[in-house]
Amino acid sequence: MLIDKYAYYNRLLNVHPIEKFLYAILTLLLCLFLNSATISITIIILNSVILVYKAGIKADFYLKLLLIPVSFLFIGTATIAFNVITHQEKALLCFNIFNFNIGITQSSFIQAQNIFLKAFGSVSCLYFLALTTPMVDIVSVLRKLKFPELFLELMSLVYRLIFIFIKIAGRIHTSQSSRLGYYGIKNSFKSMGYLISSLFLLSYKKADDLYTALEARGYTGKLNVLEKQYKLSKKRIAFIMVFEISLIFLGVIK
Amino acid sequence: MTEYILETKDLIFKYTNDRVLNEISVKIEKGKKTVFLGENGAGKSTLFLHFNGILKPNKGKVFFKGEEVKYDQTSLMKLRKSVGIVFQDPDTQLFSASVTQEVSFGPMNLGFPKEKVEEYVEYALGATGTSFLRDKPTHFLSYGQKKRVTIASIIAMEPEVIIFDEPTNYLDPKHKIQIMDFLTELNKNGTTIILSTHDVDRAYSWADNIFVMKNGNILKEGSPEEIFADSKVLNSTNLTSPMILDIYEELKSKGYIDLQKPFPRNKTELFECIADNAYAVRSKL
Numbered sequence: 421m422l423i424d425k426y427a428y429y430n431r432l433l434n435v436h437p438i439e440k441f442l443y444a445i446l447t448l449l450l451c452l453f454l455n456s457a458t459i460s461i462t463i464i465i466l467n468s469v470i471l472v473y474k475a476g477i478k479a480d481f482y483l484k485l486l487l488i489p490v491s492f493l494f495i496g497t498a499t500i501a502f503n504v505i506t507h508q509e510k511a512l513l514c515f516n517i518f519n520f521n522i523g524i525t526q527s528s529f530i531q532a533q534n535i536f537l538k539a540f541g542s543v544s545c546l547y548f549l550a551l552t553t554p555m556v557d558i559v560s561v562l563r564k565l566k567f568p569e570l571f572l573e574l575m576s577l578v579y580r581l582i583f584i585f586i587k588i589a590g591r592i593h594t595s596q597s598s599r600l601g602y603y604g605i606k607n608s609f610k611s612m613g614y615l616i617s618s619l620f621l622l623s624y625k626k627a628d629d630l631y632t633a634l635e636a637r638g639y640t641g642k643l644n645v646l647e648k649q650y651k652l653s654k655k656r657i658a659f660i661m662v663f664e665i666s667l668i669f670l671g672v673i674k
Numbered sequence: 675m676t677e678y679i680l681e682t683k684d685l686i687f688k689y690t691n692d693r694v695l696n697e698i699s700v701k702i703e704k705g706k707k708t709v710f711l712g713e714n715g716a717g718k719s720t721l722f723l724h725f726n727g728i729l730k731p732n733k734g735k736v737f738f739k740g741e742e743v744k745y746d747q748t749s750l751m752k753l754r755k756s757v758g759i760v761f762q763d764p765d766t767q768l769f770s771a772s773v774t775q776e777v778s779f780g781p782m783n784l785g786f787p788k789e790k791v792e793e794y795v796e797y798a799l800g801a802t803g804t805s806f807l808r809d810k811p812t813h814f815l816s817y818g819q820k821k822r823v824t825i826a827s828i829i830a831m832e833p834e835v836i837i838f839d840e841p842t843n844y845l846d847p848k849h850k851i852q853i854m855d856f857l858t859e860l861n862k863n864g865t866t867i868i869l870s871t872h873d874v875d876r877a878y879s880w881a882d883n884i885f886v887m888k889n890g891n892i893l894k895e896g897s898p899e900e901i902f903a904d905s906k907v908l909n910s911t912n913l914t915s916p917m918i919l920d921i922y923e924e925l926k927s928k929g930y931i932d933l934q935k936p937f938p939r940n941k942t943e944l945f946e947c948i949a950d951n952a953y954a955v956r957s958k959l
Contacts, residue, residue, distance in 0.1 A: 424811075554772070555771055556771050556775060556811075576769075580768070580771050629766035630767075630769055632723070636758070637783060637828070638751055644778075646774060648772070648809075
């Protein structure tokens, strides 16, 4: 998973995770609540510039990532844009299907466009966090924010186990295909069934083994670990604050 | 007097109804290198889990430093600080996505202050040659690297005994040698080492003491020479005799060996036996 790799090999890795978290979440909230196309576009552009130039994420990879949600967003917002139209003269576009006039009006178009940009802006904020901050750091920020310990431990264990899961699934898949397990549709369905059921059994066993290994090192119900130390930069925090406040101004003035 | 660090007495352990361990009584000498040999399913791993209190015997006792092991929280914590286990599959042992966090888990559980934990982590990473992996996520590591990180995570607790369940499995020859050399080094610094393996050559040249297990029983205990001289035990557990020993016996029967020398434990010693004999023969001519 390249997106996970970037989290560890980007040039913002040594920036304090709290700064990154603060930036991503505040910007995300403003993007959602200010509800303005200009602001959403500003946010998308700024995030892209930071990620590509500051964090060193390859532009073509980042573009591909951005394209993933686009198809969902199009489908989602299209349903908002198209409506049943009563006054045909107001419509920008109009079809007649089964005696219904279906089309886009100016207001529905603007609404769809706003929602599209808003969602896109929010996604870019989350990408910012995902591409610059390793999971371990996100968990440590949430711990500082006093999230429940159980939730955090589940989060870190699940994250670690996903990779083991993918690895095992890959191996089973390879061993099945080398015996023609995915030759034809019937075989494929059967093999997929076996794969899923053995994954369940294996993950149960893995979980058991993991617990034993934790116990052997004195686990008593809490995953105590050393957290990496970062330095907070006042300059960067000031920059983030100035940026967020100017976003608010922009949003309110309009 | 020899000092025994771990001891079991008539230990019985059952999974459901089958006895996995059948009245096992072993004594592990302090500061020595002990090897457990035996086929898969002989009960080695199950026995190991008794050594640091993960499993509780159905019957019989476990002793650490002459004291009977108790199974309350405080005693277990003390035992687990002193006896560490490195499991066979590093993927099941590594729970954290960060190498540093993984290694810090043990010492943090022991309740050390942060500075001390950092010191221990630093030491363990250095000793296993994994300092450069410090900030790497565990899922990007190679198998050999993961193995070394799991060892580091145990060393960080500074245990007196470290148990290795088949430590050289799946490793390439270079890393096998590295790991075994590292274990020798650890042992020289005073750590008692217990390990299980299927590699008879390595067991023969490395161990101070060997236990052979079969179907939950201890078949034989002794020095490598004693164990591998007993063809009955070897046959019943499907162990082969070490290559060095085979060559030695063959050459001895043909009269090419200087019998004054002790049994060779490794290649160098075997070569010495042959060379000395050749020298003696030549000087006679």
